[in-house]
Amino acid sequence: MYDAEISRSQPTTYLFLVDQSGSMSDQMASASRSKAEFVADVLNKTLRDLIVRCTRDEGVRDYFSVGVLGYGAAGVKNALTGSLSSSWINPISAVSNGTLRIEEREKKIDDGAGGLAAQSVKFPVWFDATADGGTPMCEALAKASEVLADWSNLNPNSFPPTVLHITDGESTDGDPSQVASMLQQISTNNGGVLLYNIHVSNLSMEPIKYPSSESALPNDHAKLLFRMSSNFPEHIRKYAQDAHGISLSPESKAMVFNAEAEELVKFMDIGSRPAAMR
Amino acid sequence: MRLRETNPRAAVFDGASESFAARKWSRQLAEAWGRPPTRDWSWVEKAQERYTKNISNMELSWAQEAAVQRGSYSTIAYIIFDDNWLEFSAVGDSNIFLISGTSVRFSYPYVFESQFTSAPTALSSNPIDKRQNIENLLTGMSRIQFKALETSHILLATDAISAWLLHQDEELRIERLRELMSCSTANDFKDLVIKERATHAMKIDDSTVVLLELS
Numbered sequence: 001m002y003d004a005e006i007s008r009s010q011p012t013t014y015l016f017l018v019d020q021s022g023s024m025s026d027q028m029a030s031a032s033r034s035k036a037e038f039v040a041d042v043l044n045k046t047l048r049d050l051i052v053r054c055t056r057d058e059g060v061r062d063y064f065s066v067g068v069l070g071y072g073a074a075g076v077k078n079a080l081t082g083s084l085s086s087s088w089i090n091p092i093s094a095v096s097n098g099t100l101r102i103e104e105r106e107k108k109i110d111d112g113a114g115g116l117a118a119q120s121v122k123f124p125v126w127f128d129a130t131a132d133g134g135t136p137m138c139e140a141l142a143k144a145s146e147v148l149a150d151w152s153n154l155n156p157n158s159f160p161p162t163v164l165h166i167t168d169g170e171s172t173d174g175d176p177s178q179v180a181s182m183l184q185q186i187s188t189n190n191g192g193v194l195l196y197n198i199h200v201s202n203l204s205m206e207p208i209k210y211p212s213s214e215s216a217l218p219n220d221h222a223k224l225l226f227r228m229s230s231n232f233p234e235h236i237r238k239y240a241q242d243a244h245g246i247s248l249s250p251e252s253k254a255m256v257f258n259a260e261a262e263e264l265v266k267f268m269d270i271g272s273r274p275a276a277m278r
Numbered sequence: 279m280r281l282r283e284t285n286p287r288a289a290v291f292d293g294a295s296e297s298f299a300a301r302k303w304s305r306q307l308a309e310a311w312g313r314p315p316t317r318d319w320s321w322v323e324k325a326q327e328r329y330t331k332n333i334s335n336m337e338l339s340w341a342q343e344a345a346v347q348r349g350s351y352s353t354i355a356y357i358i359f360d361d362n363w364l365e366f367s368a369v370g371d372s373n374i375f376l377i378s379g380t381s382v383r384f385s386y387p388y389v390f391e392s393q394f395t396s397a398p399t400a401l402s403s404n405p406i407d408k409r410q411n412i413e414n415l416l417t418g419m420s421r422i423q424f425k426a427l428e429t430s431h432i433l434l435a436t437d438a439i440s441a442w443l444l445h446q447d448e449e450l451r452i453e454r455l456r457e458l459m460s461c462s463t464a465n466d467f468k469d470l471v472i473k474e475r476a477t478h479a480m481k482i483d484d485s486t487v488v489l490l491e492l493s
């Protein structure tokens with residue numbers, strides 16, 4: 001299980017579920033931006049990295065398809081716009097052509113003399129920050145199930161879909177555990193949908209990262225996210241160790257609670273790491 | 279293959295599929311390495327220059343610009359004969375095998391199939407990695423008295439073939455080497471690769487070998 005090679009004839013899919021409720025407008029403790037703005041930046045960077053990973057001299061190869069569902073005041077909506085708005089999931093080559101705009105940003109690089117130099121880099125944007133209304137998490141997970149059931153039927157031999165869910169609060173439309181369980185039961189021949197959950201916080205509390213037991217978690221909300229989260233496949237555990245020095249056991253749950261900026265960046269990098277591409 | 283020159287040499291290169299222009303980069307490396315040998319590492323820099331020139335003529339999208347910055351990567355495994363000595367280096371997971379009859383006497387850099395699951399090192403197309411490339415080649419460099427091992431054949435192989443040959447089961451290892459050595463034409467080799475891929479015994483990946491028979 002979770003060992004299917006990813007190729008153009010056998011792509012996998014990443015579905016991002018983004019909480020856009022009103023509380024996402026609160027400022028991150030360690031950054032000068034709101035949670036929604038920071039999440040938007042990290043999501044845009046993750047999409048960019050996925051595209052670059054598929055880019056070759058002849059163009060962008062469709063190893064992945066990608067969707068972004070936002071949930072908040074307007075219920076659940078496709079958070080990608082323009083040419084990408086007509087489909088919940090789009091091939092990565094279409095996503096690469098469907099930017100809202102391309103910004104110029106500064107990146108610090110090694111200047112070769114022991115210092116750092118500013119370099120201008122292109123920063124493509126697909127997704128702008130939004131924060132309004134409640135947290136219809138059950139509706140969002142149900143829409144994800146519907147979208148991924150269709151995708152899995154069309155791609156029965158593919159590496160299973162990965163859902164990266166970013167939220168800052170509790171569901172306002174009921175207990176999401178049952179619908180999360182249904183989502184994880186959708187499968188290809190290579191395993192069930194992987195559901196990764198990250199709870200972002202502005203409270204400067206100690207984050208709880210990838211726990212392997214529910215007993216030490218501080219409250220019911222953390223315990224709920226624990227139960228809603230998948231275990232990591234082996235290639236992800238190996239990548240987390242090699243790239244970030246994070247030691248994950250087979251029992252470690254794909255969840256972070258009370259995450260600050262740094263944890264969110266790492267979570268997205270680890271969660272969007274594909275298995276072998278060919 | 280018959281090698282008549284002084285200090286005959288051979289190499290395999292394997293472009294990393296998850297990089298921007300792996301084929302172009304490994305080809306530039308192979309061409310630069312294949313020119314009259316120099317005892318320095320200037321061929322790596324020449325390959326980088328030619329690759330960069332080639333890329334700079336392309337019209338690039340934002341994604342391609344970013345992918346170029348990320349670089350292209352290739353493994354190398356080479357040998358150079360020097361009388362009774364065999365000088366060699368390998369960067370990445372392409373392997374060198376010294377064979378006596380039907381048994382592998384020496385395998386480099388990997389010895390076990392399990393080693394092929396690690397992310398391999400590679401030669402990078404980025405000029406900023408020039409020093410790292412040379413360090414990798416120097417780290418991988420060694421020499422061996424091949425005649426002392428009664429070497430009858432030398433095999434250079436990309437990772438798909440190498441991992442297949444280094445299976446943990448000894449009987450299977452011997453059988454696979456025998457099958458590979460019995461290929462006398464390119465079509466025999468192709469048939470073998472297709473057969474082994476079909477049973478998932480061999481990874482679906484670039485499968486290239488250079489087999490030298492010593493006389």
